[in-house]
Amino acid sequence: MNMDQLKRQAAARALDEVRDGMQLGLGTGSTAKHFIELLGERVAAGLNVIGVPTSEATRADAERCGVPLTTLDEIDHLDLTVDGADEIDPQLNLIKGGGGALLREKIVAAASDRMIVIADDTKWVPTLGRFPLPVEVIPFGLGATRRAIEKAFAQCGVSGQMAVRKAKDGHVFVTDGGHWIVDAQLGRIADPASLAKALSAIPGVVEHGLFIGLASSAVLAGGDGIRVIERR
Numbered sequence: 001m002n003m004d005q006l007k008r009q010a011a012a013r014a015l016d017e018v019r020d021g022m023q024l025g026l027g028t029g030s031t032a033k034h035f036i037e038l039l040g041e042r043v044a045a046g047l048n049v050i051g052v053p054t055s056e057a058t059r060a061d062a063e064r065c066g067v068p069l070t071t072l073d074e075i076d077h078l079d080l081t082v083d084g085a086d087e088i089d090p091q092l093n094l095i096k097g098g099g100g101a102l103l104r105e106k107i108v109a110a111a112s113d114r115m116i117v118i119a120d121d122t123k124w125v126p127t128l129g130r131f132p133l134p135v136e137v138i139p140f141g142l143g144a145t146r147r148a149i150e151k152a153f154a155q156c157g158v159s160g161q162m163a164v165r166k167a168k169d170g171h172v173f174v175t176d177g178g179h180w181i182v183d184a185q186l187g188r189i190a191d192p193a194s195l196a197k198a199l200s201a202i203p204g205v206v207e208h209g210l211f212i213g214l215a216s217s218a219v220l221a222g223g224d225g226i227r228v229i230e231r232r
């Protein structure tokens, strides 16, 4: 089974948790896209749900698949968010933002009663940090923000190269919120919760890709089948 088939399997397993009448957070990325396509099939067959997309790309996918959409201004909570991740550790802390949607993804996950992370099992790691940590920043004053980020890294015992993310066309990647992303190659993040707190305290940092205590469970698809891990 190839990676894409594994992603679709994980998405299908998460779909089992969706009930009629649910208000859903819809994640971003190739795995979340499988979930939206499968959800669209269920909606076409009569399932009644409404979703909040975590990016403009997901909004377009959901519209294409016939999934009805709303906003967090029109509804007061979400029952369930289903989203992918770039890394998942045994405490179900995550690195997200490889697709650049971390800000809306975190707002939606935080507004949700439950978050199920869907992934192929290559995303499962003993310690976060191999995947570059995305930090979403305001372009104004970027030099000062980068220095503050470096200081936060040093305080938390990590270090590594930082680079402003570029889009495929070579221009700076701009998020749906109009911000930039700095990707930090940290290698190993021993204390993700402390680092998350330190980064959140920096004025020019809009959000970062460490999702601490937000995921309720993870569905991991691998060659040996599907593994569901619940947060303790």
Ligand SMILES: O=C(CO)[C@H](O)[C@H](O)COP(=O)(O)O
Binding pocket: 027, 028, 029, 030, 031, 032, 083, 084, 085, 086, 095, 096, 097, 098, 099, 100, 101, 102, 105
């Ligand atoms: O955080 C994300 C987007 O901001 C994605 O969930 C993450 O990058 C995983 O993507 P994929 O399912 O394509 O591997």
